[in-house]
Amino acid sequence: MAQGPALVCRLLASSVSVAHKAGKIIRDVMQKGDLGIIDKGENDLQTEADRSAQRCIVASFKNLYPNVNIVAEEVDKISQNLDVPADWLITDLDPKILDLECPKSLQGVTEDQVTIWIDPLDGTSEFTKGLIDHVTILIGVCVNDEAVAGVIYQPFWQNRGRALWGLVGSGVGGFELKEPPQTKKVYVTTRSHYDKAIEKFIDGLKPCEIIRVGGAGNKVLYILEGKAHAYVYPSAGCKRWDTAAPEAVLRAAGGELTDVYGNKYSYSKENEKDPLNKYGVFATAPSYNHTEFMKLICDIQSKNEKND
Numbered sequence: 001m002a003q004g005p006a007l008v009c010r011l012l013a014s015s016v017s018v019a020h021k022a023g024k025i026i027r028d029v030m031q032k033g034d035l036g037i038i039d040k041g042e043n044d045l046q047t048e049a050d051r052s053a054q055r056c057i058v059a060s061f062k063n064l065y066p067n068v069n070i071v072a073e074e075v076d077k078i079s080q081n082l083d084v085p086a087d088w089l090i091t092d093l094d095p096k097i098l099d100l101e102c103p104k105s106l107q108g109v110t111e112d113q114v115t116i117w118i119d120p121l122d123g124t125s126e127f128t129k130g131l132i133d134h135v136t137i138l139i140g141v142c143v144n145d146e147a148v149a150g151v152i153y154q155p156f157w158q159n160r161g162r163a164l165w166g167l168v169g170s171g172v173g174g175f176e177l178k179e180p181p182q183t184k185k186v187y188v189t190t191r192s193h194y195d196k197a198i199e200k201f202i203d204g205l206k207p208c209e210i211i212r213v214g215g216a217g218n219k220v221l222y223i224l225e226g227k228a229h230a231y232v233y234p235s236a237g238c239k240r241w242d243t244a245a246p247e248a249v250l251r252a253a254g255g256e257l258t259d260v261y262g263n264k265y266s267y268s269k270e271n272e273k274d275p276l277n278k279y280g281v282f283a284t285a286p287s288y289n290h291t292e293f294m295k296l297i298c299d300i301q302s303k304n305e306k307n308d
């Protein structure tokens, strides 16, 4: 008897659908111009767009998948038991995603094994400065420890939004995967959390071109669209909601994302209590050997420790 699409495929298609709805909320807040900025402290802002986009995504997922674990960036009690307005309801699931060949290891997954890591607006600092191209919505579908599917959504793309999605072991969609330039190495790093230590680390990578832009999702996008060989963030600061979706899409495309020791982050629900990516973020394009890259990173790390 036909089983219908696997839960992971339905969750991925639902993530694309709800990201479109949250994207419209973010565009509307920007259009109205009253961002309602709150400073959460330590260079971490939150706006009405972060709050409203999260409410839409969390309420919609809870409505359709009541037993899935959900961890979202913004502390917001409202979305826990919200009546979902009709225009937030998850609808029109993309048949291309529902019809994906779901990897055998994921076919029997049940809701209780799933944790959805949500960053309703990644690149908030840039959003408050009107740098809207840096902004993405990140929805990572994780099974036990692993980020297996994800959506990097650009709400301001051609002013109607674009979803880049991936299912590890199955494929990617919504964009054209491009290789980075064959010439010099190009690395992408933080724009708004740059400090002397990061600058010193990045200097160790020279000669290369350094691009500084906002958003973890946006930096992985630079890799997927062939604008950079690697994303280098040699500091704690990002959280699991910043990397779950980008890691899933990048790995589905053949790339890698790890900490400074070359280890993947665990995305199990237990990490809700301590979501900090303590050992940085290092992501590489499919054609860029991650092991080689991490050896280079390790050399820089030990050189800096010797000189300190």
Ligand SMILES: Nc1ncnc2c1ncn2[C@@H]1O[C@H](COP(=O)(O)O)[C@@H](OP(=O)(O)O)[C@H]1O
Pocket (backbone or CB within 6 Å): 042, 043, 044, 045, 073, 119, 121, 122, 123, 124, 125, 189, 190, 191, 192, 193, 194, 213, 214, 215, 216, 236, 237, 238, 239, 242
């Ligand atoms: N040192 C730090 N302190 C607080 N947040 C940090 C941080 N470093 C990175 N982040 C968060 O990680 C994401 C990517 O950061 P960056 O743009 O600097 O590369 C942003 O997510 P949000 O915009 O969702 O908060 C940012 O806030």
Ligand SMILES: [Mg+2]
Pocket (backbone or CB within 6 Å): 044, 045, 073, 124
């Ligand atoms: Mg934030």
Ligand SMILES: [Mg+2]
Pocket (backbone or CB within 6 Å): 119, 121, 122, 123, 216, 241, 242
């Ligand atoms: Mg973020």
Ligand SMILES: [Mg+2]
Pocket (backbone or CB within 6 Å): 050, 073, 119, 120, 121, 122, 123, 124
């Ligand atoms: Mg955010």
